[in-house]
Amino acid sequence: MGSTMAARILARAAGVERAETGSAVLAKVSLMTCLDGTTFIDTFRERGLKVWDPSRLIFCFDHFFQPDWFPQQAGKEHPKIKAFAKEQGVPAENVYDVGRNGISHHIPVEQGWALPGAVCIGADTQSSTMGAANCFALPALFGVDPIILTGDIWMIVPECVRITLTGSLPPGLNGKDVVYRLIQDLGETVGGKVIEFAGPGVASLPMDFRLAIANGSVQIGALTIIFPYDQVLEDYLEGRAREAFEPVAADADADYVATYDYDLSRFETLVAGPHDIELVRPLGQVEGLEVTAANIGSCSSGRLSDLALAADVLRGRKLHPGVRLVVTPISADTHREAAKAGLLEVFLDAGATVTQPGCGACYSGNLSPLKLGDGERCISTSVETLRGRMGSQESEVMLANAAVVAASAIEGRIADPTPYLARAMEAAHEA
Known part of the structure; x- marks a missing residue:
């Protein structure tokens, strides 16, 4: 073989x-x-150990920016990593700090x-x-x-x-x-x-x-x-x-x-959750469920194509007054590209909040204004749908692609983005 x-x-x-x-x-x-959640630095320092090849080790700041769960770590972790990198000879460009992070x-x-x-x-x-x-x-x-x-x-x-x-x-x-x-x-x-x-x-x-x-x-x-x-x-x-x-x-x-x-x-739009990633259903089976929060970002989304897809749905429209939408680009470069393409303006005009790059609201210990309370249901592009992942243990997280999240944020319920995307394609054709 x-x-x-x-x-x-x-x-x-x-x-x-x-x-x-x-x-x-x-x-x-x-x-x-x-x-930026390291466990090895103290060990290396205590034992006088050296990195095998400083040029092949990189650090990316993505989680700890004054989060709720780790207030002390947030203030210490980034300086600690930068100091360790300098001690070990890790090139400064290998540390993806704020402004270059993702x-x-x-x-x-x-x-x-x-x-x-x-x-x-x-x-x-x-x-x-x-x-x-x-x-x-x-x-x-x-x-x-x-x-x-x-x-x-x-x-x-x-x-x-x-x-x-x-x-x-x-x-x-x-x-x-x-x-x-x-x-x-x-x-x-x-x-x-x-x-x-x-x-x-x-x-x-x-x-x-x-x-x-x-x-x-x-x-x-x-x-x-x-x-x-x-x-x-x-x-x-x-x-x-x-x-x-x-x-x-x-x-x-x-x-x-x-x-x-x-x-x-032959693929169709699917939605996962709540609480169990293996609970996967066609969009039509969960359409109409009320949502109070929406999130676009995390490592499974938040890329330029995700942001562009959501913007196609949101362009010229407003969020449902009962829904808050947070958008987190996956990296600083993506953030800049989205700004140049006019996507951030679309989100802000619709009433969304755009945050700095990183993991965002994917779990409630990260930097994000989106923390779910009791009884809330969030439709998100993030990676996990575990109970309590984005806040209260009594909230629900359901996962879908960026178009579904954007349409749901407009309607205040899980919604099919197809009509919005069809209008966007018509407008692009007319232009």
């Missing part, structure tokens, strides 16, 4: 010709990305750190996001210290599942709808395995959609997700990649434990 993309990446990182599924390899890490597993792709064929590790649960760049991306929540010390990670070469895509998504759908469909279909069959995408339908997915899909690995139940290298990714990396890279492709007879075929044109 041939090799999967995961096996090829791990073999290369381990310096071996071939890595068999189920074998153990010691893989060299190309990048370690950390959020989510710790989005920044590596956006800024050309996470590259095809590499092993990229992140200290955040959603670090599989980087797999959109044809790399092996893995969250290392309990093994950060040895990785940062040695630059190596022991891996059992994982089993892989191939998903072959054809067609293209209908207008108004994006990567989040793909994630919800895979949760619905595959949640019990891909546990601990790597999902690798293939097929002509991949070319129809822009990078923003791929990042959103790869971000959903944990929620789907997979170990990580890897997209193939193609023209879309090549164009994205042009002028962005920080060093030379060597893409990987799966062999035609790669050792997949299962294969699935999907026609993207």
Whole structure:
């Protein structure tokens, strides 16, 4: 049998010709990305330890900006990280402070750190996001210290599942709808395995959609997700990649434990939650449920295409008086691009609040004015729908794409964005 993309990446990182599924390899890490909630700095200082390669460690400030739950940490964590980086010789540009900041597993792709064929590790649960760049991306929540010390990670070469895509998504759908469909279909069959995408339908997915899909690995139940290298990714990396890279492709007879075929044109708008990410339903089944809060942002959304989709719905309209909408761009660059495109003006004119980049309202410990009270229901583009995630234990969080969130914020109830998007397309055609 041939090799999967995961096996090829791990073999290369381990310096071996071939890595068999189920074998153990010691893989060299190309990048370690950390959020602003560190646990290793004190250990390194106390023991006099040194980072394996300061040039390959980055920090992204995305969570702690005077949050409610960690007031002392918020005032200490950022200066502590910057001081540690200076002590260790980590270049100043590797610390993504306010003004350059963004989510710790989005920044590596956006800024050309996470590259095809590499092993990229992140200290955040959603670090599989980087797999959109044809790399092996893995969250290392309990093994950060040895990785940062040695630059190596022991891996059992994982089993892989191939998903072959054809067609293209209908207008108004994006990567989040793909994630919800895979949760619905595959949640019990891909546990601990790597999902690798293939097929002509991949070319129809822009990078923003791929990042959103790869971000959903944990929620789907997979170990990580890897997209193939193609023209879309090549164009994205042009002028962005920080060093030379060597893409990987799966062999035609790669050792997949299962294969699935999907026609993207047959996908529909889905909503997840409340309280359980596996509670996925068609939009029509939850239409009309009252909402008092709406959120666009987090690592599964908040990219420029998400903001543009929401703006198409909101342009020239006002929020329902009983709904507050908060919009959080995923990164400083996205924030600037949205401003140049006039999207922020659309949100502000509609009555929304736009916050600085970061994780935003995804959970109530982050910086955001959106804290849910008892009995509230929020429709959000964020990554989790757990009880109490965005505030009160007696509130509900339901998840959908940015168009659904925007339409719901206008109507004060979960709403179908199709009529709004149709009018937006008509207006664009007339213009």
